[in-house]
Amino acid sequence: METPTASVRPRPWSGFLSWAGVNDPWQRPVPRVGREDVLVVVALTVLAAVLTELQRGLGSVGTPSSSRPVTYALLAATCVPLLWRRRYPCTSAVVAYVAFMAVSMMMPMVGGQLILLVAFFLSMYSAAAWAPNRPGMLVTIGVVAGTIIFWLIWSLAVGAGAERLRGELNTVDPGNALISPLVAYLLFNLLINGAFLAGALIFGVSSWRRARGNAEIIAQQAQLTAQADQLRDEAVLRERLRIARDLHDVVGHHVSVTGIQAAAARRVLERDPARAAAALAVVEESTRQAVNQMRDLLGTLRAVDEDATDSPHGAPTLVQLPDLVAAQQGHDLQVSLDVVENPPGAAAQVPPVVAISLYRAVEEALTNVRRHSTAHKAQVVVRVEAGRYAEVEILDSGLPRPDSTGSGLGLLGMRERAKNVGGTVEAGPRMIGGYRVRMRLPLEGAEHDQGATGR
Numbered sequence: 001m002e003t004p005t006a007s008v009r010p011r012p013w014s015g016f017l018s019w020a021g022v023n024d025p026w027q028r029p030v031p032r033v034g035r036e037d038v039l040v041v042v043a044l045t046v047l048a049a050v051l052t053e054l055q056r057g058l059g060s061v062g063t064p065s066s067s068r069p070v071t072y073a074l075l076a077a078t079c080v081p082l083l084w085r086r087r088y089p090c091t092s093a094v095v096a097y098v099a100f101m102a103v104s105m106m107m108p109m110v111g112g113q114l115i116l117l118v119a120f121f122l123s124m125y126s127a128a129a130w131a132p133n134r135p136g137m138l139v140t141i142g143v144v145a146g147t148i149i150f151w152l153i154w155s156l157a158v159g160a161g162a163e164r165l166r167g168e169l170n171t172v173d174p175g176n177a178l179i180s181p182l183v184a185y186l187l188f189n190l191l192i193n194g195a196f197l198a199g200a201l202i203f204g205v206s207s208w209r210r211a212r213g214n215a216e217i218i219a220q221q222a223q224l225t226a227q228a229d230q231l232r233d234e235a236v237l238r239e240r241l242r243i244a245r246d247l248h249d250v251v252g253h254h255v256s257v258t259g260i261q262a263a264a265a266r267r268v269l270e271r272d273p274a275r276a277a278a279a280l281a282v283v284e285e286s287t288r289q290a291v292n293q294m295r296d297l298l299g300t301l302r303a304v305d306e307d308a309t310d311s312p313h314g315a316p317t318l319v320q321l322p323d324l325v326a327a328q329q330g331h332d333l334q335v336s337l338d339v340v341e342n343p344p345g346a347a348a349q350v351p352p353v354v355a356i357s358l359y360r361a362v363e364e365a366l367t368n369v370r371r372h373s374t375a376h377k378a379q380v381v382v383r384v385e386a387g388r389y390a391e392v393e394i395l396d397s398g399l400p401r402p403d404s405t406g407s408g409l410g411l412l413g414m415r416e417r418a419k420n421v422g423g424t425v426e427a428g429p430r431m432i433g434g435y436r437v438r439m440r441l442p443l444e445g446a447e448h449d450q451g452a453t454g455r
Contacts, residue, residue, distance in 0.1 A: 085122065086130045093123040093127040125207075141200075261286070265277075321359065337380045337382070339384075340382065350384060364413065364414060373396055373435060387443055423440055
C-alpha cells in the first residue's frame with residue numbers, strides 16, 4: 001500500500017526573498033567613487049542650501065535655534081553619504097536617513113524639500129541596488145519603514161506639537177468624509193511614505209537584477225568564447241596531426257627513392273662513375289628537400305598522443321581526386337571535376353606535400369557543401385602550372401541551409417595547411433550566388449622533389 005507524499009507548500013515570502021536576491025550568492029561589482037558621484041552630491045547639497053535660504057527669507061525654516069551651521073551640517077549629513085552609496089550602501093542609507101529625520105523634526109518645512117526627498121530616495125534606492133548583503137538590505141529598509149511608522153504615530157500622540165496638530169485637525173470640517181481628519185492624516189502619510197520606500201525598493205532591486213542578468217550574459221559570452229577557442233585549438237591540433245601522418249608517408253616515400261638511387265649509384269660506381277655521381281646528386285638533393293619539408297611542417301606541429309585513431313593508409317594525391325568526387329556524388333548533389341594542367345601530366349608530378357593539402361581542401365569543401373548548402377551541383381577545378389603553382393577551386397550555386405551553421409574550423413584547417421607550404425586560401429560567397437573555396441600553393445623550388453617522387 002502506497003503512502004501518499006505530502007505536498008511541499010512554498011513559504012509565503014519565498015518568492016519575495018528570491019526576487020530580492022536574499023539567497024543569491026552573486027555580488028554586484030562595486031565601483032570606486034567617481035566624478036559623477038561627487039557632482040551629484042555637490043549639486044544636491046548646493047540646491048538644498050539655496051532652497052533653505054529662500055525658506056529662511058520667508059520665515060519658514062523652523063525655530064530660531066535653527067542656526068546656519070546646524071542647518072548646513074544636517075543638509076550635508078543627508079547628501080554627503082551619497083558619495084559612498086555604492087561602496088557602503090546600507091551604511092550610507094542609514095546615515096542619510098538619520099540626518100533626514102533630524103532635519104524633519106527640527107525644521108519640518110526644510111525636511112519637506114524636494115531636494116532632500118530626492119537624496120533620501122536615492123540612498124534607499126542605492127541600498128536595494130548595490131548592497132552585497134541582501135538580507136541586511138531588507139533589514140535596513142524594514143527598520144527605516146518601521147521608524148517612519150513609529151514617528152508618525154508618536155507625532156500624533158505625544159508632545160505639544162501633537163496637541164497643536166490635533167487641534168488644527170479638529171477644526172477641519174470633514175463634511176461628508178468617511179474618515180476622520182486625524183485618521184486620514186495618519187493614513188495619508190503612511191501611504192505616501194510606504195509608496196516612497198516601496199518605489200525605492202522596487203527600482204533598486206530591479207537595477208540589481210538587471211546587473212545580475214548582464215553579468216550572466218557576459219559570463220556566458222566568455223564561456224562561449226573559451227569553448228570556441230578550445231574547439232579551434234582542437235581542430236588545429238587534429239589538422240596538424242593529420243599533416244604529421246601525411247608527412248610520414250611523404251618522408252617514407254623520399255627515403256625509399258633515396259635508397260633506390262643510392263643502390264643504383266653503388267652498382268655503377270666502378271663501371272660508370274659519372275652516372276654514379278649523378279645518382280648521388282639526386283640522392284643528396286632529394287634528401288635535402290625531404291629534410292627541409294619535414295622541418296617546415298613539424299616545426300608547427302604540437303605534441304600529440306600517438307594512440308590517436310583514423311590514421312590514413314597511404315598519402316592521397318591529385319590523381320585520386322576522381323575517386324573522391326565519385327564518393328561525394330549522390331541523388332541530391334552532382335559534382336564535376338575539371339583538370340587543367342600545363343604540361344599534360346603535370347598534376348601527377350605535384351610534390352606529395354602539396355598534393356595532400358589540395359586533396360584535403362577538396363575533401364573539406366565538398367563535405368561543407370553537402371552539410372551546409374542547398375546546392376545540387378558543385379564543380380571542382382584543378383589547375384597545375386609546372387614549376388609555378390597548383391591550385392584547386394570548389395564552386396557551388398546553393399544557399400546556406402537555415403538550420404545548419406558551420407563552425408569555420410574546416411577553413412581554419414585549410415589555412416593551416418596552406419600556411420605551412422607558403423600558399424593562400426580564399427573562401428566566401430560568390431557575387432552570382434553560391435560559395436567559392438580556392439587554395440593555391442606554390443611549386444617553385446620543388447623540381448628536384450618532383451623528379452625524385454616521379455621515378
